[in-house]
Amino acid sequence: MNILLSLTALARHRDVLEQALPQGARWLTIDTDGALRVDGTRTTWDPEASPPEVAWQTTDLLHGGPLRPFYRLVQGSCSFRWLQTSSAGFDSPTISNLVRRGVRVTTSHIAGPPIGEFVLRAALDHLQEADSWRRSAARHEWESHDFVEVGSTRWLVIGLGQVGTAIARSARSLGAHVTGVRRSSSATPDVDALITPRQVRDVLPSSDVVVLAVPANAATASLVDENFLRHMKKSSVLINVGRGSLVDEQALLQALDTGRPARAVLDVASSEPLSSTDPLWSHPKVVLTPHNAALGNLRYGRSAAVFASNLESYARQEPLAHEVRFTDLPA
Structure with a gap:
């Protein structure tokens, strides 16, 4: 079995990965300059003679790494069987194409802790x-002022997956009342109240902090539209850590100009990277961050643990955690 990953990831996690390496398998690595190696050494390998069967796509590839050469190897391998990604989302065309081709794709649900901290910091900054x-x-x-304590606020967290749940816990740890939104009505101890998407607009007028933590799909496209914004509390803050497509950005700018909501914190945008001429940059009530909320320093270890566990399961022909099914893909 040939396993493709970045040289950076192998160097950083070799101890954990070696314990999970199946017998007879070997590491095929790609360096920052695109150079291909076997087991991290300078011995080059021929992708046509030894194509990868498994690949681990890590965040170093996404942030300035050789992502395109990596995916060329994955897509060009006739024997490729499984891709482990570093994120929870699977809305990219590359991922969708692999799944439709019959390749197994598994996601990593490891971003809850840093995104929970990010959202709490953003809310505190506003409050x-x-x-x-x-x-x-x-x-x-030397000027002081009174401010709003989290314990006096009501939060609306739309999406209660791993990320949304972490956000809810962070807010409740400081005494906030948290209403969670999800399709399933099964009880959860992580929120004070649970509603369905159809009930969101009934809760918006009393919500001080509104957080978007749902995936991008046909049902969530432009979730935050003119009508949604009109129902928000004037002093509230909208925080988007989901996907840019969740928000009608033009409607948001117009709503901010009218003072409802008071601020928007956007870690994602409809087009990334955001154009230098986009009006979101200069709007005084918008805080932009470059899709950065998940990039906590402990994510590397969590991601390696997920891949190592799945690699052991793959070798034993057991089910893989968080596998994307064809029916999960956007229409």
């Missing part, structure tokens, strides 16, 4: 009016 302190400091002026 404490931290911009006022920054402006005072820039003027060398």
Whole structure:
């Protein structure tokens, strides 16, 4: 079995990975410059003579790494059987094409902790009016003000997967009342109230913090539209850590101009990277981050543990965790 991964990932996690390496398998690595190696050494390998069967797509490939050469090897291998990704989403055309081709794809649900912290920080920044302190400091002026405590706020978390649940827990740890949104009505201890998507607009007027943590699909496209925004509380903040397609950005800009909501924190955009001329950059009530909420430093270890566990299951021909099915794909 030939297993393709980045040289960076192998060097960083060799101890964990070696324990899960099936007998007779070997690592095929791709370096930052696209060079191909066997077991991390400078011995080159021929993709046509030794095509990969398994591949682990890590975040170093996504952020400045040789992602395109990696996927060329994956897509060009007639013997390729399984791809482990580093994210929970599977809405990219590359992933969809692999699944439709019959390749097994598994996702990593490891981003809850850093995204939960990111959202809590973003909400605190808004509730404490931290911009006022920054402006005072820039003027060398000693000015204090009252601020809103999290324990007095009501949160609406749309999407209660691994990420949404982590966000709910973070907010509740500081005393917030959290209403979760999901299609299933099964009880969960992680929220104070549970509603369905159809009930969202009934809760919006009383929600101080609204968080989007749902995947992109036909049902969630432009979820936040003019009507949604019209129902939001004037002093509220909208935080999107899902996908850019969840928000009608033009409607959002117009709503912010009217003061409803008071602020939007967007970690994702409809087009990434965002164009330098996009009006979102300069709007005074928009806070932009470059799809950064999941990039906590502990994610590497969690991702390696997920891949190692799935690799052992794959070798034993057992079910794989978080496998994407054909029926899961967007229409």
